[in-house]
Amino acid sequence: MLNIKNLSVAAQGKQILKGLNLEVPAGEVHAIMGPNGSGKSTLSQVLAGRDGYEILSGTVTYLGRDLLALPPEERAREGVFLAFQYPVEIAGVNNVYLLKAALNAVRKHRGEPEVDAFEFLALVREKMQLMQMSETFLSRGVNEGFSGGEKKRNEILQMMILEPKLALLDETDSGLDIDALKIVSQGVNSLRSPERSMVLVTHYQRLLDYIEPDRVHVLSDGRIIKSGDRHLALELEKRGYDWVKQEAAAA
Amino acid sequence: MSVAPLPSLPVALERLRTLFAARGGKTTPVAVAQQAALQQFISLGLPTTRDEAWKYTSLRRFEGRALALPESVTAVDAGLESRLLAADGWQRIVFVNGRHAAGLSTASGVVTGLRVRTLASILRDDPLEAATLLGNDDVTTSARFDLVNRAFVDDGLVIDVAAGAHLAQPLYLVFESSGSDRATLTTPRIIIRSGTHSRLTLIEHHVSGERAEHCVAAVTQLSLAEGSQVEHYRLRREGSKVVHLGSVSADVGGSARYISHTLSLGGTLSRLDLAVRLAGSGASCELNGVFLADGTQHTDTHSCIQHVVPKTQSSQDYRGLADGKGRGVFNGKVVVHKDAQKTDAKQSSRNLLLSNTAEIDTRPELEIYADDVKCSHGATTGQLDPTALFYLRSRGIAEDEARGLLALAFVETVLKGMGIEPARDYVSGIFRQYFLDSKALTP
Numbered sequence: 001m002l003n004i005k006n007l008s009v010a011a012q013g014k015q016i017l018k019g020l021n022l023e024v025p026a027g028e029v030h031a032i033m034g035p036n037g038s039g040k041s042t043l044s045q046v047l048a049g050r051d052g053y054e055i056l057s058g059t060v061t062y063l064g065r066d067l068l069a070l071p072p073e074e075r076a077r078e079g080v081f082l083a084f085q086y087p088v089e090i091a092g093v094n095n096v097y098l099l100k101a102a103l104n105a106v107r108k109h110r111g112e113p114e115v116d117a118f119e120f121l122a123l124v125r126e127k128m129q130l131m132q133m134s135e136t137f138l139s140r141g142v143n144e145g146f147s148g149g150e151k152k153r154n155e156i157l158q159m160m161i162l163e164p165k166l167a168l169l170d171e172t173d174s175g176l177d178i179d180a181l182k183i184v185s186q187g188v189n190s191l192r193s194p195e196r197s198m199v200l201v202t203h204y205q206r207l208l209d210y211i212e213p214d215r216v217h218v219l220s221d222g223r224i225i226k227s228g229d230r231h232l233a234l235e236l237e238k239r240g241y242d243w244v245k246q247e248a249a250a251a
Numbered sequence: 252m253s254v255a256p257l258p259s260l261p262v263a264l265e266r267l268r269t270l271f272a273a274r275g276g277k278t279t280p281v282a283v284a285q286q287a288a289l290q291q292f293i294s295l296g297l298p299t300t301r302d303e304a305w306k307y308t309s310l311r312r313f314e315g316r317a318l319a320l321p322e323s324v325t326a327v328d329a330g331l332e333s334r335l336l337a338a339d340g341w342q343r344i345v346f347v348n349g350r351h352a353a354g355l356s357t358a359s360g361v362v363t364g365l366r367v368r369t370l371a372s373i374l375r376d377d378p379l380e381a382a383t384l385l386g387n388d389d390v391t392t393s394a395r396f397d398l399v400n401r402a403f404v405d406d407g408l409v410i411d412v413a414a415g416a417h418l419a420q421p422l423y424l425v426f427e428s429s430g431s432d433r434a435t436l437t438t439p440r441i442i443i444r445s446g447t448h449s450r451l452t453l454i455e456h457h458v459s460g461e462r463a464e465h466c467v468a469a470v471t472q473l474s475l476a477e478g479s480q481v482e483h484y485r486l487r488r489e490g491s492k493v494v495h496l497g498s499v500s501a502d503v504g505g506s507a508r509y510i511s512h513t514l515s516l517g518g519t520l521s522r523l524d525l526a527v528r529l530a531g532s533g534a535s536c537e538l539n540g541v542f543l544a545d546g547t548q549h550t551d552t553h554s555c556i557q558h559v560v561p562k563t564q565s566s567q568d569y570r571g572l573a574d575g576k577g578r579g580v581f582n583g584k585v586v587v588h589k590d591a592q593k594t595d596a597k598q599s600s601r602n603l604l605l606s607n608t609a610e611i612d613t614r615p616e617l618e619i620y621a622d623d624v625k626c627s628h629g630a631t632t633g634q635l636d637p638t639a640l641f642y643l644r645s646r647g648i649a650e651d652e653a654r655g656l657l658a659l660a661f662v663e664t665v666l667k668g669m670g671i672e673p674a675r676d677y678v679s680g681i682f683r684q685y686f687l688d689s690k691a692l693t694p
Contacts, residue, residue, distance in 0.1 A: 076647035092660025105647035
């Protein structure tokens, strides 16, 4: 699904990713953990196509295509979805309008007809119920006046509607209380499938209690320095990151 | 009537003088008032960018016009109906080149509490009243073209709303520039007097096809008696060659409320002067508007609110957009007079630049002579938020469309204030088409 080779990236003249390698096969959920400033958010932003980053070297292959050559909207239409760490408030653009435009953009790309307005609204209502979102959401602007938790739920709602092939979740757990975390995790888990891969970028192990990853990677100073199964996350929670760094330095 | 020869006038003024002379000599009280107005305009000279009120707006595009008097029009330019609001059940009064066109207006059934007369009929039947209406009250430098209107006006409307009358339907006034590709000078004048505790919704709509090269010097004067309310839509969407130099003035009495919504779109050079005088205790005004300049258009909105007595309120919310090499100007002046304690004045001007070659100048101007007042203002000019743009694109929305949606969102917040649905839909439809569809402002 996703294959990152030797990726080095700089922002504003400062190198952030330093030869990162990562492979995410179809159907797997990978967690990327790491201390602040290790390059976690840069990785998800670069994968989604945010400009302002300079690719110094390396390749990113997604379903056999050169992902970095595509503009962000093309990536989205090809099935890449980024759940933002800080979802943007856009007063004046309606939530449902955006959802529908986004879904139709994907469908058009696949050569499918536009979604029926009535069926679409029924679908949105169904998913909203799963995410326990209030009815007022329908008439509001994108993330307009939403609490932190509502914004994160809205990201997962969009993901449910768009059904991406590769989902990147950037610190989706940050700012969530335990109830909201459960709802968000249920939403994410409902999307697990053999055809869909997910990359969870997170600072804490907490999220992984609810979304069990197939692999856990430690990102430090722009590189993956250790990989393992979900037990690695538990160990990190207990012992912190320093021992991994020391281990990597010794190697 | 003869115009005294003046040596070497600037060409634009010389043209006005010749044009005035071509209307033929009369010696009625009206003609005397009109000549006085012209004389005053000529002796003051054209405003220049050295005048504070015209600092950002050059009249070169006006000066370049070889003005002509309106001719009687036999057929209006194609597509008039498509330029107008879908206005079922409203009384519609149409002017073509500043003159009442009965054939295009809807039958003026009797509406209780509403008296509508054309200025032409008053000029014909009651020269004394006409001379009074054209008065000789002071004209600010900012609204200098009021004098041109006074000098040349031969039609318009005088609207009286009876005390206590609540008019259920908006009154829809259309000003179409049509039938000529010469720089026809049109000078409609609307005078509105609302009786105590009456309510009126007025839609003033300036339109033209793309062919028009008219120069429109329109004036609207409102006088709101105690406790009355006037909601005034001034929508302007004209062809790209039109020059429009218009003004609105409102005198607001005690506890009366004036609400203004403006749309400024099209025309190579346009200027709107909006002067409100809050003259009675408890008087208030709410002004909002949106303008867009694209291509090489220049559009200027100057508002001026005078808080004359204690306990008056004003709020202003303007959104400006400029694309291409367009240039927009917003100047919002608030004057709080010495006795006007407890004044509450809010002003917001937010502007969006859609290209690197566009320019918007915005300036709040506060003159406060009272000490117990609440005055706030905010002015911003910026570009589309790159994070919001990325957010939309990351959801599969193409870059152009994402830009359009964000620009539209910027405008929509002001449109929310427009309570009359056909008017709001019209304005919103124009921007929707511009930003999501054709990128053209052609009417």
